Amino acid sequence: MVICGKEMEQQNNKSIERVVSQKAFQMGSSFPCQICVVGFLCGVCLTSLFLAALTSFGATASFGSISFFPFLSTASNSSSSMVNDYANRDCNGLLKERERIMHSEKSTQTGTDEKVSLLYAAWNDLLSKSTDEDSSQKIRLSKSDVPEAPHLENCKLSVEISQRLDTRLPNRSFPPWTIWKGMLDDLPLSATDEQLKSYRDQMITEGAYPPWITGSDAENYPLTRKVQRDLWLHQHPADCNGPNVKFLVADWERLPGFGIGAQIAGMCGLLAIAINENRVLVTNYYNRADHDGCKGSSRASWSCYFFPETSQECRKRAFELMHDKVAWENGVITTKENYTSKVIWSGRVPWVWGNPWSIMQPTTEINGSLIVYHRKMDRRWWRAQAVRYLMRFQSEYTCNIMNIARHNAIGWEAAKIVLASSSEDNVENVKESKRDIERFVWSNHRPWVPRPLLSMHVRMGDKACEMKVAGLEEYMRLAEKVRRRFPQLNSV
Ligand SMILES: *[C@@H]1O[C@H](CO)[C@@H](O)[C@H](O)[C@H]1NC(C)=O
Ligand SMILES: *[C@@H]1O[C@H](CO)[C@@H](O)[C@H](O)[C@H]1NC(C)=O
Numbered sequence: 343m344v345i346c347g348k349e350m351e352q353q354n355n356k357s358i359e360r361v362v363s364q365k366a367f368q369m370g371s372s373f374p375c376q377i378c379v380v381g382f383l384c385g386v387c388l389t390s391l392f393l394a395a396l397t398s399f400g401a402t403a404s405f406g407s408i409s410f411f412p413f414l415s416t417a418s419n420s421s422s423s424m425v426n427d428y429a430n431r432d433c434n435g436l437l438k439e440r441e442r443i444m445h446s447e448k449s450t451q452t453g454t455d456e457k458v459s460l461l462y463a464a465w466n467d468l469l470s471k472s473t474d475e476d477s478s479q480k481i482r483l484s485k486s487d488v489p490e491a492p493h494l495e496n497c498k499l500s501v502e503i504s505q506r507l508d509t510r511l512p513n514r515s516f517p518p519w520t521i522w523k524g525m526l527d528d529l530p531l532s533a534t535d536e537q538l539k540s541y542r543d544q545m546i547t548e549g550a551y552p553p554w555i556t557g558s559d560a561e562n563y564p565l566t567r568k569v570q571r572d573l574w575l576h577q578h579p580a581d582c583n584g585p586n587v588k589f590l591v592a593d594w595e596r597l598p599g600f601g602i603g604a605q606i607a608g609m610c611g612l613l614a615i616a617i618n619e620n621r622v623l624v625t626n627y628y629n630r631a632d633h634d635g636c637k638g639s640s641r642a643s644w645s646c647y648f649f650p651e652t653s654q655e656c657r658k659r660a661f662e663l664m665h666d667k668v669a670w671e672n673g674v675i676t677t678k679e680n681y682t683s684k685v686i687w688s689g690r691v692p693w694v695w696g697n698p699w700s701i702m703q704p705t706t707e708i709n710g711s712l713i714v715y716h717r718k719m720d721r722r723w724w725r726a727q728a729v730r731y732l733m734r735f736q737s738e739y740t741c742n743i744m745n746i747a748r749h750n751a752i753g754w755e756a757a758k759i760v761l762a763s764s765s766e767d768n769v770e771n772v773k774e775s776k777r778d779i780e781r782f783v784w785s786n787h788r789p790w791v792p793r794p795l796l797s798m799h800v801r802m803g804d805k806a807c808e809m810k811v812a813g814l815e816e817y818m819r820l821a822e823k824v825r826r827r828f829p830q831l832n833s834v
């Protein structure tokens with residue numbers, strides 16, 4: 343595990359207040375995190391970075407279905423004219439094209455580039471349409487006529503699945519969490535499958551497999567599954583109106599100069615307080631979501647980007663209690679103002695799980711030396727857990743943004759791969775997309791990214807106030823160093 347992060351409080355215990363008010367200029371450049379490369383080779387490492395949730399780590403293979411894009415085999419001189427042509431066509435026109443293309447000639451190298459460019463542009467088109475308000479038509483088009491994009495996610499479906507996995511089954515303690523992923527737990531079982539059904543029920547009763555955790559226990563921080571399950575349970579009481587349910591309602595930090603990382607670190611501290619005081623944490627105003635992209639109730643709320651930290655019922659209840667004088671007097675509700683910034687930023691991490699961080703072994707290289715001991719491992723462990731929980735499921739908005747980012751970064755490569763592996767028996771393939779295996783099993787596939795992939799967190803901009811930032815060349819030098827040992831590494 344390679345760990346790198348904002349370590350304000352770690353090196354500056356005595357001046358928490360100063361750090362919190364962002365007057366960290368004096369901290370100088372002595373902190374050894376000058377150069378820090380975080381390498382996730384082969385998608386092994388999970389919870390260590392808060393960015394974990396923003397990237398897909400699923401180790402599952404990508405099952406891009408192979409259908410056939412009507413224009414890809416047609417000879418054309420100008421890709422741009424073809425793209426326009428494509429964009430102006432309706433579904434029927436596309437379907438008619440199919441016949442003609444079935445019998446096209448073998449492609450030359452330039453023909454291949456052109457096809458790649460066409461496919462890339464077609465995906466581009468679908469993407470911009472899918473983020474528009476009325477997207478239904480284009481989504482249908484995507485299914486039937488353009489080969490499926492392995493690096494793109496069906497955001498509507500994905501949110502639908504997450505919704506099910508974030509909602510308790512009727513009269514049960516947990517949502518349908520099993521070791522089967524995708525929609526498989528939804529597959530109707532016949533009477534003869536009694537045995538399987540009872541195993542499934544048993545698994546769901548235990549809630550042992552929070553579905554947002556991928557990889558084995560050994561590939562995650564100690565106790566991750568249990569802690570994530572407990573956090574979910576804590577934040578989703580069966581009855582939010584129960585007399586014993588207490589709340590902590592907290593705005594996100596919003597002082598100018600607070601980066602997203604500091605805001606999240608602050609919220610991790612508040613979640614720790616909530617756990618320790620047995621309160622449900624309810625997050626409130628979030629300045630980074632206060633823009634027109636965040637629609638309706640997700641405006642200025644964490645839920646613009648990720649599933650909310652607690653259920654709607656609990657949020658509602660907490661906001662009601664905010665106006666209840668008795669609830670304040672009884673301590674049923676507190677806000678951030680009830681706690682000092684010292685407690686928020688460097689308070690005790692929850693102790694209910696013992697000290698699982700004690701068996702963590704850092705492996706950090708700084709300036710050529712291997713550092714195997716870090717202070718404050720408890721806080722690292724806790725922040726990873728808190729962040730993993732808060733970012734457990736993406737909102738549709740985030741999903742769409744991630745699609746666009748992936749498309750810009752690796753869309754071209756994805757198009758090449760799809761074309762290289764596509765065959766021409768497309769009629770069969772269209773039927774295939776309706777089969778159960780697609781619907782129930784492959785629904786789980788995570789968007790493709792090229793692997794192995796070296797992941798780097800390049801510190802820049804304002805970070806220069808707190809540390810001496812290194813130039814990009816320095817990062818690349820380290821990347822090359824990694825590659826000398828892992829020559830199959832081609833992506834960063
Ligand atoms: C392609 O180019 C050739 C010669 O450069 C030209 O004769 C032909 O009309 C062009 N075809 C299209 C579809 O533009
Ligand atoms: C859930 O529990 C209640 C009371 O315990 C019961 O009346 C109801 O039928 C149960 N519902 C289901 C779907 O089992």
Ligand SMILES: *[C@@H]1O[C@H](CO)[C@@H](O)[C@H](O)[C@H]1NC(C)=O
Nearest residue numbers: 670671673675676677679680
């Ligand atoms: C939280 O702060 C409010 C307002 O200052 C105060 O009335 C209340 O008693 C505090 N609650 C706790 C549990 O300290």
Ligand SMILES: *[C@@H]1O[C@H](CO)[C@@H](O)[C@H](O)[C@H]1NC(C)=O
Nearest residue numbers: 372373374375376708709710
């Ligand atoms: C890194 O190593 C170089 C050469 O060994 C040394 O001059 C420099 O001070 C070191 N930097 C840190 C931050 O330890």
